[in-house]
Amino acid sequence: METLILATLFLVGSHVVPGLPGMRSSLIEALGRRMFLAVYSIVSLAALVLLVWSYRTADAGTWLYLPSVEARTLAVLAMPVALFLLVGRLTTPAGSPEPVGIYRITAVPGSLSVLLWTLLHLAVLGGTRQVIVFAGMAAIALFSLVRNWQAASPARRRAGILPFSGMIRGREKLVWNEIGWGRLLLALAVWAALLLLHPVVIGPDPLAYLL
Known part of the structure; x- marks a missing residue:
């Protein structure tokens, strides 16, 4: 260990x-x-x-905590949010200082998606080995988030860090045609593929906790 x-x-x-x-x-x-x-x-x-x-x-080590069924269910249902942020980040140019598309939802979509992904896995994986690895990944994602936030232009910071927080405060607005249904459908398709392939490639079946 x-x-x-x-x-x-x-x-x-x-x-x-x-x-x-x-x-x-x-x-x-x-x-x-x-x-x-x-x-x-x-x-x-x-x-x-x-x-x-x-x-x-x-x-394998001992279990540091036993994840609840509710936490496992939440992880499965919340994963599309992380994938949507990631798809939006990968398909939206990041060079403009003005917020566009996914950058109107959050100023740091890429690092936030990875951080959310790691935290959701930490919520459902209580083994010692798993906690060590995903805690390290969460630390990397958090560092990246802080660095990207500090590097963001004032215009981009209007969106805030948490999704839609800038819109709730009236500092930003949603322009859906800058995002489009294609990115949302792609994120859902990736989510469905991961659910189906997870028990084949990795082992545990996330869908088992939705039944």
């Missing part, structure tokens, strides 16, 4: 350290952009491989 903890900390560090204020620019200046990206990619991949290996070789 100690190896898994160290591997998780290594993964967190490989994402957090290059994102610290001034660290990325200093590394790029010292190594050059291409070399920095190459080293960063190698270290990130090595951290991920080490995490997977240490997870598989670690003892």
Whole structure:
């Protein structure tokens, strides 16, 4: 279990350290952009491989808590929100300082989607190994969220962090044609595919808790 903890900390560090204020620019200046990206990619991949290996070789450990049926049901039903934010982020250009599409709903859709994904999994996975890994992923997502929020333009910050919070406060408005039904349907399709493939690829069947 100690190896898994160290591997998780290594993964967190490989994402957090290059994102610290001034660290990325200093590394790029010292190594050059291409070399920095190459080293960063190698270290990130090595951290991920080490995490997977240490997870598989670690003892199952004890259950730190027993997730309730309600928590499992909520995780299944709330997952489309995380997928909708992710689809919106991946299909919406992020270069404009003015909020467009998903950025009217939240200023940080990508990192918020990953954070929500990790928290939903933490709610339903109480094993020691699982909690260690997903807690590390949640830390990475939270760091990314804070960094992206700080880097967001004042116009984008009008949307706030929580979905629709800027609209509730009257600082932003929903322009649905900037999002479109296609992105929503794609998110639902990905959700359905994940539910069907989850017991085949990963193991547990999330649908079992909806019956």
